[in-house]
């Protein structure tokens with residue numbers, strides 16, 4: 071505890087400043103991932119997308135689980151790799167969430183069939199393999215996160231959309 075990398079993780083009580091256009095966070099273990107997820111969850115607003123990019127096993131579902139837990143979800147979070155979309159209503163969550171894994175999507179046109187827009191109304195989309203769905207980086211509420219495997223841990227490269235820049239994030 072108390073390492074320089076961990077000191078970069080923000081709690082609700084930490085003084086706030088805006089995110090930069092590109093930031094790298096070190097996530098050496100699962101507790102660090104849980105704190106990172108909580109930092110994101112604390113700042114989420116309706117309409118946002120958290121676009122989780124990274125190779126197989128990079129930690130996308132782990133981070134989605136951490137965000138859901140911090141929003142008030144208790145219990146299992148199945149990987150939505152088969153169902154593609156997995157909704158989590160509010161209440162009990164602070165905001166409604168749809169957790170998606172677009173890996174199996176063959177064409178973004180399938181999104182309409184899945185009813186993605188309806189699921190996203192007033193809620194937050196946590197998207198694994200967002201590029202398979204055409205990407206969300208053009209949305210101002212998109213928080214792009216690329217996860218990389220670094221030794222036994224992970225690193226996250228964060229690219230905030232315009233709406234995130236003034237949100238008072240990360241210290």
Ligand SMILES: Nc1ncnc2c1ncn2[C@@H]1O[C@H](COP(=O)(O)OP(=O)(O)OP(=O)(O)O)[C@@H](O)[C@H]1O
Nearest residue numbers: 097098099100103126127128129130131132223224
């Ligand atoms: N920060 C971390 N430090 C160490 N291990 C981690 C970290 N984050 C995730 N892991 C581990 O990495 C493994 C794979 O994680 P996860 O299933 O979340 O990957 P994924 O990106 O969703 O993979 P897929 O593309 O197959 O869905 C899990 O065993 C998880 O515990």
Ligand SMILES: [Mg+2]
Nearest residue numbers: 130131149198
């Ligand atoms: Mg996954």
